[in-house]
Amino acid sequence: MNHYQESVYLQGHIIDSLVLAKVLDLILMMGGTFDLEDVHIGKTREEPSHARIRIRTTSRALLDDILRKIQPHGASIEREADCRTDRAPADGVLPDNFYATTHLPTQIRLNGQWLDVDQIEMDLAIAVSETRSVAQAVPMGEVRQGDQIVVGREGVRVIPLRRPQERDVFGFMESQVSAERPHGHIITDIATRMSQLRERHSQGQADSRVLLAGGPAIIHAGGREALTWLIEQGFVHTLFCGNALAAHDMEADLYGTSLGYGLTAGRAVPHGHEHHLRTINRIRTIGSIKAAVTSGIIKQGIMAACVRHGVPVIMSGTIRDDGPLPGVITDSVQAQRAMRALIPGVGLALLVASTLHSVATGNLLPATVPTVCVDVNPSVPTKLADRGSFQAVGLVMDAASFLSELARCLGRPT
Amino acid sequence: MSRLLVCPPDYFGIEYEINPWMRLTNRVDHGRAIRQWHELMHVFEHDLGVVLERMTPIPGLPDLVFTANAGIVVGRTAVVSRFRYPERQREEAYFESWFRGHGYEVMTVEAGLHFEGAGDLLGFPEYCFGGYRQRSDIRIFPVLSERFHQEIIPLELVDSRFYHLDTCLCPLSGGELLYFSAAFDSYGRTAIAERVPDKLRLAVPEDEALKFACNAVCVGKHVVLPTGCPTTQAWLRIRGYETHAVQLDEFMKSGGSAKCLALALD
Numbered sequence: 001m002n003h004y005q006e007s008v009y010l011q012g013h014i015i016d017s018l019v020l021a022k023v024l025d026l027i028l029m030m031g032g033t034f035d036l037e038d039v040h041i042g043k044t045r046e047e048p049s050h051a052r053i054r055i056r057t058t059s060r061a062l063l064d065d066i067l068r069k070i071q072p073h074g075a076s077i078e079r080e081a082d083c084r085t086d087r088a089p090a091d092g093v094l095p096d097n098f099y100a101t102t103h104l105p106t107q108i109r110l111n112g113q114w115l116d117v118d119q120i121e122m123d124l125a126i127a128v129s130e131t132r133s134v135a136q137a138v139p140m141g142e143v144r145q146g147d148q149i150v151v152g153r154e155g156v157r158v159i160p161l162r163r164p165q166e167r168d169v170f171g172f173m174e175s176q177v178s179a180e181r182p183h184g185h186i187i188t189d190i191a192t193r194m195s196q197l198r199e200r201h202s203q204g205q206a207d208s209r210v211l212l213a214g215g216p217a218i219i220h221a222g223g224r225e226a227l228t229w230l231i232e233q234g235f236v237h238t239l240f241c242g243n244a245l246a247a248h249d250m251e252a253d254l255y256g257t258s259l260g261y262g263l264t265a266g267r268a269v270p271h272g273h274e275h276h277l278r279t280i281n282r283i284r285t286i287g288s289i290k291a292a293v294t295s296g297i298i299k300q301g302i303m304a305a306c307v308r309h310g311v312p313v314i315m316s317g318t319i320r321d322d323g324p325l326p327g328v329i330t331d332s333v334q335a336q337r338a339m340r341a342l343i344p345g346v347g348l349a350l351l352v353a354s355t356l357h358s359v360a361t362g363n364l365l366p367a368t369v370p371t372v373c374v375d376v377n378p379s380v381p382t383k384l385a386d387r388g389s390f391q392a393v394g395l396v397m398d399a400a401s402f403l404s405e406l407a408r409c410l411g412r413p414t
Numbered sequence: 415m416s417r418l419l420v421c422p423p424d425y426f427g428i429e430y431e432i433n434p435w436m437r438l439t440n441r442v443d444h445g446r447a448i449r450q451w452h453e454l455m456h457v458f459e460h461d462l463g464v465v466l467e468r469m470t471p472i473p474g475l476p477d478l479v480f481t482a483n484a485g486i487v488v489g490r491t492a493v494v495s496r497f498r499y500p501e502r503q504r505e506e507a508y509f510e511s512w513f514r515g516h517g518y519e520v521m522t523v524e525a526g527l528h529f530e531g532a533g534d535l536l537g538f539p540e541y542c543f544g545g546y547r548q549r550s551d552i553r554i555f556p557v558l559s560e561r562f563h564q565e566i567i568p569l570e571l572v573d574s575r576f577y578h579l580d581t582c583l584c585p586l587s588g589g590e591l592l593y594f595s596a597a598f599d600s601y602g603r604t605a606i607a608e609r610v611p612d613k614l615r616l617a618v619p620e621d622e623a624l625k626f627a628c629n630a631v632c633v634g635k636h637v638v639l640p641t642g643c644p645t646t647q648a649w650l651r652i653r654g655y656e657t658h659a660v661q662l663d664e665f666m667k668s669g670g671s672a673k674c675l676a677l678a679l680d
Contacts, residue, residue: 012556018601
């Protein structure tokens with residue numbers, strides 16, 4: 001990504017003289033890129049035009065070279081100011097006029113230097129360390145009285161996403177979601193990414209973890225085996241879900257049903273509606289899902305695979321949960337905190353068959369993380385794809401079909 | 415144009431080198447220079463019928479003779495030049511005091527910006543061209559444009575031998591243009607071509623450009639230019655101009671010719 005940038009201002013009769021064209025050509029020929037901002041073209045011959053050009057490069061040296069080359073053509077560097085900060089007036093309260101973040105890479109200017117904001121996420125504030133050397137996105141609820149919080153817009157800049165270099169579905173998506181679109185090649189591209197990420201993850205490389213956030217429809221629809229296989233094969237490295245996915249996964253293991261329906265028979269079994277409650281009760285008796293797996297009570301399935309392969313699971317509770325299972329975080333602020341803690345290092349997010357968990361996870365993800373949202377309800381992938389990221393891919397399809405096809409592409413025997 | 419500011423060449427000579435034409439070893443024949451200058455003044459006064467305002471020459475300022483670089487005059491306002499080279503910066507105070515002494519409102523250029531007057535700003539009644547990069551800064555043009563409500567199209571000068579715009583471009587009273595295309599880059603050439611149609615443009619041949627054919631003074635249907643530019647003269651005559659060729663080779667030793675030696679006052 002082009003992290004070095006500077007804004008320059010060009011004014012005068014820059015259109016007819018082709019001075020603007022020359023400056024833009026120079027930037028490109030030297031290997032920089034630019035965004036034209038605030039272009040105003042004079043309406044009469046006398047009225048001058050002006051343009052604000054944001055130049056981006058891959059190195060400081062190249063940026064300096066470009067600035068040196070274009071300054072004789074009238075490009076003046078915009079006077080930039082440090083960002084302003086105010087102290088948080090109380091715990092959990094931001095100062096008035098706090099800067100609200102986007103999910104795009106963001107920098108703030110401190111002591112004349114541009115500094116990356118760590119752990120960027122939408123709808124947060126930016127806290128600056130006492131030494132003024134570190135900036136981090138911070139949720140409102142996590143702010144402590146006296147924290148230095150960025151206020152106003154001065155000295156804050158957001159770096160738009162570039163289209164990824166990979167020529168796959170993530171590079172070409174136009175944030176359109178359609179049930180009519182063929183899914184095959186999209187799933188193939190996702191599989192290719194996952195294959196590469198597994199390789200990178202095994203080498204301990206950064207941003208190589210695959211996060212899956214899923215709902216219980218994965219179990220109901222018959223995607224349990226495929227997802228279990230993906231976890232066992234090392235393609236999924238973090239799981240976000242709720243009480244239900246875990247409960248029905250283990251219900252399937254103990255009773256062969258999901259919410260009382262026989263998964264193989266395909267019909268309701270007598271007293272089947274009790275199965276998930278009995279399952280939850282059983283795990284509560286044992287004390288934890290991990291103990292249930294290690295003791296051999298729970299033998300197969302998604303939770304078992306996660307325990308055996310050390311895949312961290314964050315289970316966030318909801319108001320209608322039964323039980324809940326041990327380990328479900330019922331305080332939603334704490335649940336959000338736990339999910340947030342596992343976001344750094346994620347290189348691909350699969351949000352499957354869950355409106356609540358998909359949206360919650362999507363809100364936590366920086367725009368730079370490629371994201372796939374799969375749901376039979378088009379409104380969910382549409383909502384996620386509308387986050388303004390080139391890298392958000394929406395698929396309107398059944399969870400089980402998606403996971404089965406994905407697993408097949410990754411080598412699962414059929 | 416009825417009045418021109420000029421400065422007699424009493425102290426003209428080559429005392430430094432600030433352009434590729436100047437060679438300290440290339441001595442100016444002083445008597446000859448004076449004769450050439452008077453010949454030019456004679457043409458101005460008698461053939462063109464203009465009024466000359468003569469500055470007092472100053473010892474130690476050999477280039478004061480090139481009054482085109484004093485600044486620009488718009489109505490009763492004079493924008494005094496701010497020279498790029500220290501050798502000529504000493505002229506600024508003299509030009510400024512001449513303008514003030516003659517009732518002009520003086521506008522100075524902000525510090526850090528260079529502007530070399532009518533040497534780099536010339537054009538037609540509807541718009542001007544501004545030469546930059548060699549001497550003047552491009553950033554002066556928006557300032558002047560706003561102050562005088564005049565469109566100024568900047569043109570980069572890419573050949574150091576044509577260090578001022580008036581050495582390679584000359585707008586004429588009938589809308590025609592003399593210019594030496596190699597003194598501009600492709601952007602500049604395109605900008606010129608967009609404004610001045612083919613048939614009104616003469617791309618001066620290189621040998622005549624090097625004799626400063628473009629450093630010509632046009633008053634009405636008269637054009638005063640250096641000798642040795644037959645192609646340019648022939649084209650001008652076809653276009654209905656009366657040409658006056660004056661031998662000015664002593665001044666070419668400093669990189670100046672007819673146009674450099676005069677500043678239009680009104």
